[in-house]
Amino acid sequence: MKNTNTTTSGSSKLDRKTIERNRRIHMKALCFKLVSIIPSKYLKPTKDMLSQQDQLDLAATYIKHLRERIEKLKGEKEQAMNTMRSNSNQNNDRIFNIGSQLPLLEIRDLGSGIEVMLISGLNKNFMLYEIISVLEEEGAEVVTANFSTVADKIFYTVHAQVKISRVGVEPTRVYQRLQELIAPPEMWEYIS
Secondary structure (H helix, E strand, O other): OHHHHHHHHHHHHHHHHHHHHHHHHHHHHHHHHHHHOOOHHHOOOOHHHOOHHHHHHHHHHHHHHHHHHHHHHHHHHHHHHHHHHHHHHHHHHHHHOOHHHOOEEEEEEOOOEEEEEEEEEOOOOOOHHHHHHHHHHOOEEEEEEEEEEEOOEEEEEEEEEEOOOOOOOOHHHHHHHHHHHHOOHHHOOOOO
């Protein structure tokens, strides 16, 4: 009987040693993996000479740095969103209070592209393809064209990009041609 107990206790010690050795090997591999993903600018030049505790301390410092950076970026994002919201509210007020100024044309030069925004009343009849034709004749390729109706206004938005980059698209020329197409000159507003 003593033999089986001794064998059982001996094998359980061996099992515990094996389990502990495997755990240590696994932890060492995890520490190595953790240190390997830390950018080299955060590591000291003697990376191989650092103890495991030092490596973990460096990882903790790097994680704290990332958290601080995330908080800073969240603050900047919130500030930018607030600025955008206030600008959007001002634009919405301007757009929805135009009434007698319809149709309203806005053209934005985006460098390698152009954005045309047109707001008209329900009683003004013109076709979206006419705007697209003007853009294509001026050397732009239409990427997207959308329209939506809100209350008694129709909102048209056309995004186009330059077909040939060295030639480009002249926003003032596009504006003049669209102006002639849609309404008398005194009713238009140009924003570049």
